[in-house]
Amino acid sequence: MARILITGGSGFIGARVAAALAARGDTVVSFDTVVGPEIASLAEANGRVTTVTGTLTEWPHVADAVRIAAPDAIVHCAAVVGVVNSLASPVTTMRVNVEGSLHVLECMRLFGVRRLVNLSTEEIYGHFTADLIDEEHPCRPIAPYGITKFAVEQLARDHARTHGLECIHVRTPWVYGPRFPRPRAPMTMLDAALAGRPLHMARGGDFVVDHVHVDDTVAGILLALDKPDHRYDAYHIATGTMPSLAEIAAIIRALVPGSEITVGPGPYYFGDKVAAVRKGALAIDRARAELGYAPRHDIRSGIAAYIAEAVAGPR
Ligand SMILES: NC(=O)c1ccc[n+]([C@@H]2O[C@H](COP(=O)([O-])OP(=O)(O)OC[C@H]3O[C@@H](n4cnc5c(N)ncnc54)[C@H](O)[C@@H]3O)[C@@H](O)[C@H]2O)c1
Structure with a gap:
């Protein structure tokens, strides 16, 4: 049974990681600025799950969390997430994502924590140069979000090299599921469909992303957390496919009878303002070969699972 510190344990992905670790008997400490409802009910139900409140930008807060958790490894989810948020608050994004992650790395060095699994993003690549890219694709991030997330990867590489840490970067594309915290497709489409509201997105139908x-x-x-030795320090955890938003809208119409979800052609704009860069699919050959990763869901079965969970309520 391992002891795992999750930064951002109140978030969309962090809370789900906490639940999965707790379910297999690991001890989990969540560090976050807030205690969200999912992690709160998990902590109430499971004595091996605790929460520590603090901010990544305050070194003593991070040091306290690492000292209290005494973890075998850290899963680093906390961040200012998303292109729109990062453009709205570039300085905070820099402080939280870069300075905050450095606090985590420095605490690992000082408290003797060897392994970090860092949540990274396809935004570190900038414009994709092909429809399907692997982990060796050049990193030319454009928005503060991707720029800071790439900086975190590079700083972690430096800490790994100079201080003997193991920092593994899980690069994910667009993650979807119930309780996604930002207004983005497919959640916007699904929320409307499940509420019986018609939704027409004026543009974005041709946009493709994993x-x-x-x-x-x-x-x-x-x-990635469990593999004893890693040959690589970055993996795509994705599907290797690239549905368009028009295809996703059609899947939702098929799965939610009577729903009126449509999307016009053209590129996607974050928050209806900021054009998304060219994206595509993330090859998962490395994760398959090295980690034994095999996604359970394609886009259709994933959306069906999302709908089933949203209808049933939190699990
Ligand atoms: N959701 C996606 O589509 C996606 C895609 C690629 C990568 N990621 C990465 O996955 C990770 C988790 O994303 P998410 O979708 O769960 O986001 P989220 O916003 O739900 O979770 C982030 C969590 O970090 C916490 N946080 C923010 N600032 C903090 C600070 N200063 N100190 C401590 N905690 C702080 C927030 O309170 C929140 O609970 C992020 O690192 C993100 O970059 C997410």
Whole structure:
């Protein structure tokens, strides 16, 4: 049974990682600025799950969390997430994502924690140069979000090299599932469909990007966490496919009878303002070969699972 510190344990992915670790008997400490409802009920139900409140930007808060947790490894989910948020608050994004992650790395060095699984993103690549890319694709991030997330990877590589840490970067594309915290497709479409509201997105139908169900993301994180030795320090935890938003809208219409979800052609704009860069699919050959990762869901079965869970309520 391992002891795992999760930064961002109140978040969409972090809370789900916490639940999966707790279910297999690990001891989990969540560090976050807030205590969200999922982690709160998990902690109430399971004596091996605790929460520590603090911010990544305050070194003593991070040091306290690492000291209290005395973890075997850290799963680093906390961040200012998303292109729109990062453009709205570039300085905070820099502080939380870069300075905050350095606090985590420095605490690992000082408290003798060897392994980090860091949640990274396809935004570190910038414009994809092909429809299907692997982990060796050049990293030319564009928005503060991707720039800071790439900086975290590079700083972690430096800490790994100079201080003997093991920092593994799980690069995920668009993760979807119930309780996604930002207004983005497919959640916006699904919320409308399930509420019986018609939704027409004026543009974005031609935009393609790999979409991974949150349960597959969590499975990949746990595989990276558990593998004793890594030959690589970065893995795509994705599906290797690239549904368009028009295809996703059609799947939702088929799965939610009577739903009126449509999307016009053209590129996607975050928050209806910021054009998304060219994206595509993330090859998962490395994760398959090295981690034994095999996503359970394609986009259709993932959306069906999302709908089933949203209808049934929190599990
Ligand atoms: N959801 C996606 O589609 C996606 C895609 C690629 C990568 N990621 C990465 O996965 C990770 C988790 O993303 P998510 O979707 O769960 O986001 P989220 O916003 O739900 O979770 C982030 C958590 O970090 C916490 N946090 C923010 N600032 C903090 C601070 N200063 N100190 C401590 N905690 C702080 C928030 O309170 C939140 O609970 C992030 O690192 C993100 O970059 C997410």
